[in-house]
Amino acid sequence: MExxxxxxxxxxxxxxxxxxGAKVVARALxxxxxxxxxxxxxxxxxxxxxxxxxxxxxxxxxxILSGAHMALVPRILELMKDxxxxxxxxxxxxxxxxxxxxxxxxxxxSGIYGPGASTEDIVAQIRKDIQKRA
Amino acid sequence: xxxxQALLNQDRLALTRIxxxxxxxxxxxxxxxxxxFPHTGKAHLIGITGAPGTGKSTLVNQLALYYRQEKDYxxxxxxxxxxxxxxxxxxxxxRVRMRDLSxxxxxxxxxMASRGNLGGLAQSTSAMVQxxxxxxxxxxxxxxxxxxxxxxxxAKLAHTTLVVEAPGLGDDIQAIKAGILEIADILVINKADxxxxxxxxxxxxxxxxxxxxxxxxxxHHSQKMVVHAPEKPDEETKLWFxxxxxxxxxxxxxxxxxxxxIDRHIAFLRESGEWGSRERTQLQSTFDALLRESLFNRFxxxxxxxxxxxxxxKIMKREESPWSAAQGLLNPPSNSPLRGENLSLPPEGEGQDxxxxxxxxxx
Numbered sequence: 001m002e003x004x005x006x007x008x009x010x011x012x013x014x015x016x017x018x019x020x021g022a023k024v025v026a027r028a029l030x031x032x033x034x035x036x037x038x039x040x041x042x043x044x045x046x047x048x049x050x051x052x053x054x055x056x057x058x059x060x061x062x063x064i065l066s067g068a069h070m071a072l073v074p075r076i077l078e079l080m081k082d083x084x085x086x087x088x089x090x091x092x093x094x095x096x097x098x099x100x101x102x103x104x105x106x107x108x109x110s111g112i113y114g115p116g117a118s119t120e121d122i123v124a125q126i127r128k129d130i131q132k133r134a
Numbered sequence: 135x136x137x138x139q140a141l142l143n144q145d146r147l148a149l150t151r152i153x154x155x156x157x158x159x160x161x162x163x164x165x166x167x168x169x170x171f172p173h174t175g176k177a178h179l180i181g182i183t184g185a186p187g188t189g190k191s192t193l194v195n196q197l198a199l200y201y202r203q204e205k206d207y208x209x210x211x212x213x214x215x216x217x218x219x220x221x222x223x224x225x226x227x228x229r230v231r232m233r234d235l236s237x238x239x240x241x242x243x244x245x246m247a248s249r250g251n252l253g254g255l256a257q258s259t260s261a262m263v264q265x266x267x268x269x270x271x272x273x274x275x276x277x278x279x280x281x282x283x284x285x286x287x288x289a290k291l292a293h294t295t296l297v298v299e300a301p302g303l304g305d306d307i308q309a310i311k312a313g314i315l316e317i318a319d320i321l322v323i324n325k326a327d328x329x330x331x332x333x334x335x336x337x338x339x340x341x342x343x344x345x346x347x348x349x350x351x352x353x354h355h356s357q358k359m360v361v362h363a364p365e366k367p368d369e370e371t372k373l374w375f376x377x378x379x380x381x382x383x384x385x386x387x388x389x390x391x392x393x394x395x396i397d398r399h400i401a402f403l404r405e406s407g408e409w410g411s412r413e414r415t416q417l418q419s420t421f422d423a424l425l426r427e428s429l430f431n432r433f434x435x436x437x438x439x440x441x442x443x444x445x446x447x448k449i450m451k452r453e454e455s456p457w458s459a460a461q462g463l464l465n466p467p468s469n470s471p472l473r474g475e476n477l478s479l480p481p482e483g484e485g486q487d488x489x490x491x492x493x494x495x496x497x
Contacts, residue, residue, distance in 0.1 A: 004158035005222060005247070030223035035247045040230035047236040051229060054243050056150040084147040 006034040006130055009057040011048045012041050013076070014066045021093055022063040028119035029061075034126070045072055049079035052088060059110075059126050064094040074107055089129040091122065137162075138169040141269050146242070149269050153244055156261045167261055170268035175413065177210075177267040177274050178400060181292030183254060183314065186280025188300040189324040191231035192383040194275050198235050199386075200393045207272035208240045212262055214255055216279050217247040224248075228277060242271070254278035254285025260420055263291065281314055289317035290419050293412055294399045296392075298322045299338065301330035315341060318376050320395050326380035326388065335378060342376055372406040374399065437463065 010026045012019050019041055026036045037055045039048065052060050060080070064072060073092065080088055091111035092104065101112050111125040140148030155163030180197070182190050194211055201207040213228035224247035235241045248256045255278055266274050278288050289295050297318035315321070321338050323331060377395045381388035403409040434442070445463065448454040454462075 004154060005224075005249075007154075026225050030218060030225045031221055033218075033221045033223045035217075035224045035226060037226045037229060037245050040227075040233065043233075047233070050236055051243075053146060053150055055245055056154045 006059070006126065007037065007055060007057040008034050008126065009037045009039065009048070009052050009055055009060045011039045011043050011051065011060065011062050013043045013045060013048055013062055013072045014064055014068045015042060016064075016066040017041055018065050019063065021065070022061075025061060025063070025093060025119060025122060029123065029126070032123040034123075045075040045079055048076050049083055049085075052080055052085060053083045057088060058130055059089045059091065061091050061093065061122075064092065064096075067095070069094065069096055069104065070100060073104055073109060077108055089126070091125065093117070093122075138166045141166070141170060141265070142173060144270055146239075149242065149265070150244075152265055153262055156265055157246065157256070157258045159258060163261075167264060170265065173268040174264045175267065177263075177271055178294070179263060179267075179274050179276060179292045180396065181276045181278065181288035181295040182298060183278040183281045183285065183288050183295065183317075184298030184322075184324075185300075185303060188280075188298040188303070189383045190277050190280070190298050191228045193296075193298060193322065193324055193381065194228075194277050195232045195234055196381075196383050196386055196389045197275060197393065198232070198241055200389050201273050202235075202238060202240065204390070204393065205272075206240075208270060209235075209242075210266035210269075210271040210274045211235075211241070211243040211277065212246060212259060212266070212274065213243065213277040214246045214248055214259060214279050217249050219250070222249070242266070248279050252285070253287030254281045255287045255291065260291050260416070286314060286317050290416055293403055293409065294319050294396055296320050296322050296396075298324050299334060300325040301328045301334045303334070319374065319399050320392070321376055321378045322392060323378065323380045324383050327382045327385075331380065335380070338378055342378070372402060374402050374406075374408070433464075 008029050010022050010029070012022050022038070026038050029036045037051065037057065039051055043051075048060065048062065060076070062073070062076065069092065073090070077090060080086065080090075089110040090108065091113070092109050093113040096104070096112055096114060104112060110129050111122065113122060137148050137152055141152050152163065152166045156167060157163070182194055182197075184190055191213065194213070198209045198211060201209050211232065213226070213232075215224055215226045215228060217224045226245035226247060228245055229243060232243055235243065244262065246256045246259060246262065248254075251257045255276070259276065263274055263276065276288060276292060278285060295317050297314055297320075299321060301323065315338070321342075323334055323338070325331075377398075379388060379392045379395050381392055383389070403412065441463075445454065445459050449456050449459055
């Protein structure tokens with residue numbers, strides 16, 4: 001019997017086309033030994049929740065640079081809960097104003113990473129989240 | 135078991151969880167496989183393989199749309215991408231090309247990392263396919279790792295194997311090499327709007343005209359498995375000659391024609407009895423692999439770690455060859471306990487064949 005690898009969905013919701021950050025994170029998680037499912041640009045919350053379900057991921061990472069996070073994040077969390085995946089952690093990268101960070105964390109977002117965040121921190125947070133879940 | 139029952143009732147959460155257990159080869163996963171096995175054997179398995187960048191994912195996307203729109207089939211997709219040999223991590227990007235399929239509850243896409251397996255699939259791909267089969271999917275599209283020349287495991291798993299080529303990838307010498315082109319039931323020349331498509335088709339056609347199907351000998355972990363072709367290929371005997379189809383997957387061109395070619399292949403499999411022999415090959419290869427794995431594990435369980443280490447260090451010092459050491463451990467002389475210094479070769483003709491050169495050990 002072997003233990004499964006950590007599976008992470010990296011998704012880019014909304015209409016902005018800048019996926020450089022998402023790709024850097026995907027690559028860093030890969031190098032940390034995780035299996036990253038990358039969905040590409042312009043995903044709707046429905047598409048993200050569906051992919052999270054089909055791939056049975058442990059963690060979902062989303063990147064939002066458009067400022068629509070207060071609309072997109074609650075919707076994704078709600079859909080994942082409807083699918084029975086309330087135990088799946090969600091982290092967020094992008095440009096998130098300080099006043100929104102507390103609200104997002106309250107909704108259940110496990111990590112929020114702005115410009116200059118280190119990929120090591122993201123990896124460490126994911127490992128911690130997974131342990132709590134197991 | 136509740137989870138397996140939920141799977142048979144087409145519960146998507148149960149399906150995804152079982153897939154994970156099966157992929158990780160856990161006890162739960164094996165229990166589920168036992169329970170669902172009687173419900174398998176109905177789906178049509180289509181393998182899609184070919185070099186990286188030939189458009190496999192895009193073609194899979196189009197084929198899935200075709201089966202949804204033309205036949206209202208439930209479609210499962212298993213897409214395998216490589217794992218890093220150094221970190222074990224992977225970026226699985228096949229979904230990027232399959233966004234047309236999202237939102238359709240009768241489509242289920244699962245990405246897999248190859249996890250060190252070399253044949254173009256992951257170790258547990260065939261078991262994952264069984265899960266989809268039991269869950270009632272009519273057609274299962276299996277996309278391999280971007281494959282070069284030797285990743286031919288898909289031919290053992292799928293009923294119909296598509297090998298995807300694109301113009302400009304190789305000449306007629308590439309086309310007569312053994313390996314991936316041979317396993318094609320249908321050769322797809324994708325990106326057929328590009329220059330050079332005529333040359334590609336000519337080279338592939340030339341290769342096919344030279345082909346004389348005799349028998350299929352699968353090498354699985356160096357074990358030979360032979361599937362005989364009919365001995366007298368007369369008019370009574372049905373033979374399948376690989377078709378060549380041109381597509382432009384990005385624009386959805388040629389997909390209906392490809393779908394019809396796949397239908398012809400299924401009809402051929404059913405009428406010729408080939409379906410049964412492919413099932414046999416597939417199940418036998420699963421069965422044999424499991425036997426090998428459990429025999430190996432059982433043997434290691436009984437062997438003390440000290441003796442194993444001692445033997446390994448002898449091999450590393452070149453005092454003992456790996457072949458004679460393995461024979462010695464498997465057939466210890468009756469007059470001694472299983473001890474490293476007493477390792478000796480069994481008499482000629484005993485034990486497995488194919489073990490490589492038989493070295494005499496100098497005393």
